[in-house]
Amino acid sequence: MRVLIAEDEVFLADAIQRGLRLEAFAADVAADGAEALEKIAVNDYDAIVLDRDLPLVHGDEICRRLAGQPGAPLILMLTAASTLADRVGGLELGADDYLVKPFEFEELVARLRALHRRNAPALPPILEQGDIRLDPFRREVYRSGRFVRLSRKEFSVLAVLMEAAGGVISAERLLEKAWDENADPFTNAVRMTVSSLRKRLGAPDPIETVAGVGYRMRAGRG
Amino acid sequence: MAESQRTRRAGLSIRNRLALTYTALLVCTGLAMIAAVNVTVQVMNGALIDLLYQVAIGTVLVIAALGALASWLVAGRMLRPLRRLNQVVRQVDETSLDTRLRLSGPDDEIRSLADTFDMLFAQLESAFRSRSLFAANASHELRTPLATMKTILQVALRESGDATPPHTRETFQRLLATVESMTETTTALLDLAHGGRPEVVEETDLAGIVAEEASAVSDQAEARGLTVTRALEPASVRGDPRLIRDLVVNLLRNAVTHNHDHGVIDIATGTLPDGRAQLVVQNSGDILPAERIALLTEPFYRARLRTSGGHGLGLTIVSAIADTHHAEFTLAARLPDGLTATTVFPRVSSDRSAPGRLVV
Structure with a gap:
């Protein structure tokens, strides 16, 4: 899951980014509204953590522009004001959820995961594919009931593959969803991570390479 | 304001004084005419x-009567x-300062007074x-x-693994607790600023709110070994339910x-016999003398040490x-010690019980 943090308070943005990376999110930061719009146009985000009072382009304006656009990222608005009018205002403009500053970091993470699930209505809270179970909230993976220890990047890649439920995911798509903008598109980071993920999951190999297209989870295992 | 009205000397209204003055003038004119005739x-x-x-005396009386009536009506x-x-x-209060008199009519003293009031309202x-x-x-x-500090600390606590010395974690946790208490004070200050601005006005039962909030503080009360008794009879009040809940929460805390x-x-x-709702x-x-009780509603006044908690x-x-x-809010010493806080809300009149309206 890839998230854009649009927040002008540099320290806050940095702390959220570090915290989200700990939770195996791919997270980028935009320090103002114009930069946020630019990054949204270039990258495919699942969600935006949007500060309402952004410089250059106001958070409300970003909401307005994204609302109704097909495939637009979901918006979790951060607002410092807590009056009823403010809260209702943000939601009316098209925000999908809001949190009042100061918030609990754990709550931010839980709400982002819930938003992501809302985006793909068929997505159950716990993903299961064959004998692999992936719990996004606890960030745990089990194979045949046995706990599998994964790095954050490996976890993100597995989550993207499992969300596709057997559909083929290209290497570019994996790079887009599981890495943030610091990733170099010409490295073989995806290949390396998939290979280490296979090793951790063990035999029989649950990930299938579709030559020239990408990767997918093998279906129909029990 | 009400007291000064009560102690003010009773007197004739301006209307009566004007009418009497005109009548007296007419009577004097009539008498002068009689003297001339004489x-x-x-x-x-x-x-x-x-x-x-x-004939002359009769005329004076008629003129006087007509004059009195005419001047009374004109005044x-x-x-x-x-x-x-x-x-x-x-009727103007903090919530209706957008009221304007916008008096029409001739440009006289009263119009100018009304304009001055309008100006005053605008300034207020x-x-x-x-x-x-x-x-x-x-x-x-x-x-x-505050949000920045809180998130930095929470993320730092998550990042810090087993290798982090326990006292560093403890420092983070203490800083986090301090940020929490600063947040509470900030929220309370904002509540205070918004206290004068109801967002939604509707009829609610005070007893229901009190029952819920009393349960919410029961853990704290139990921890201190307090005995809590409740006598909750229906008490209908009209206002912003969120603000009324804040009032109850603050009293109970x-x-x-x-x-x-x-x-x-x-x-x-x-509910009092006259229909007003009451919360006691x-x-x-502590035993509090009256002069200290009067200070309890002052911002940041603490009857005891800072460490006793609260903002x-x-x-x-x-x-x-x-x-x-x-509503009337009064604090009084309780016997033998402690405090009695009484809030009496105005009676809910049936003609104003329209569904919630936004007055922001």
Whole structure:
């Protein structure tokens, strides 16, 4: 899951980014509204953590522009004001959820995961594919009931593959969803991570390479 | 204000004084006319003189009666704008400062007085608005750095693995607790600024809110060994349910915080014989002299040490919310010790029980 943090308070943005990376999110930061719009146009985000009072382009304006656009990222608005009018205002403009500053970091993470699930209505809270179970909230993976220890990047890649439920995911798509903008598109980071993920999951190999297209989870295992 | 009205000397209204003045003038004019007639008729004979006197006196009486009536009516007409002005000004409070008299009619003294009042309302309105705006801005400016500190600390606690020395984790946790308490104070200050601004107005039962909030503080009360008794009778009030809940929460927290261990709290709601709703919260605690009780609603006044908890704004918020709802809030010493806090809300009149309206 890839998230854009649009927040002008540099320290806050940095702390959220570090915290989200700990939770195996791919997270980028935009320090103002114009930069946020630019990054949204270039990258495919699942969600935006949007500060309402952004410089250059106001958070409300970003909401307005994204609302109704097909495939637009979901918006979790951060607002410092807590009056009823403010809260209702943000939601009316098209925000999908809001949190009042100061918030609990754990709550931010839980709400982002819930938003992501809302985006793909068929997505159950716990993903299961064959004998692999992936719990996004606890960030745990089990194979045949046995706990599998994964790095954050490996976890993100597995989550993207499992969300596709057997559909083929290209290497570019994996790079887009599981890495943030610091990733170099010409490295073989995806290949390396998939290979280490296979090793951790063990035999029989649950990930299938579709030559020239990408990767997918093998279906129909029990 | 009400007291000065009560002690003011009773007197004639301006309308009556004006009417009396005009009538007196007319009577004087009539009498002068009679005197003139008296001088000119010195030479005339008796019977004619008598007749003339009777006609003259009769005319004076009729003129006086007509004059009294006319001047009373005219004065009433002229003073009508003043009565309206009085009515409107009396009803204006913090929530209706956008009221304007916009008096029509001739450009006279009363019109100019009304214009002056309109100007005053406009100035008050902008002063209140900038006060509320200031509070909102200040709160925003404080909330963002507080949010930053909180997130930095929470993420740092998550990042710190087993290798982190325990005292570093403890430092993070203490800083986090301090940020929490600063956040509470900031929120309370904002509540105080918004205390004068109900967002939604509707009819609610005080007993229901009190029952819920009493359960919410029962853990804290139990931890201190407090005995809580409740006598909750239906008590209908009209106002912003969120603000009324804040009022109840602050009263109950105050009763728990400023109590002895193993003390008592008595909570009662009900409707007075005249239909007004009442909430009484009594708690044991320190013996407080009257002059200190009077200071309890002052911001940041603490009857005891800082360490006794709370942000020092609880009763100030209660008092502000009570004012907004035209409720009477009184604090008195409880016997033998502690405090009695009584809030009496105005009667809910049936004709105004329309569904919630937004008055922002």
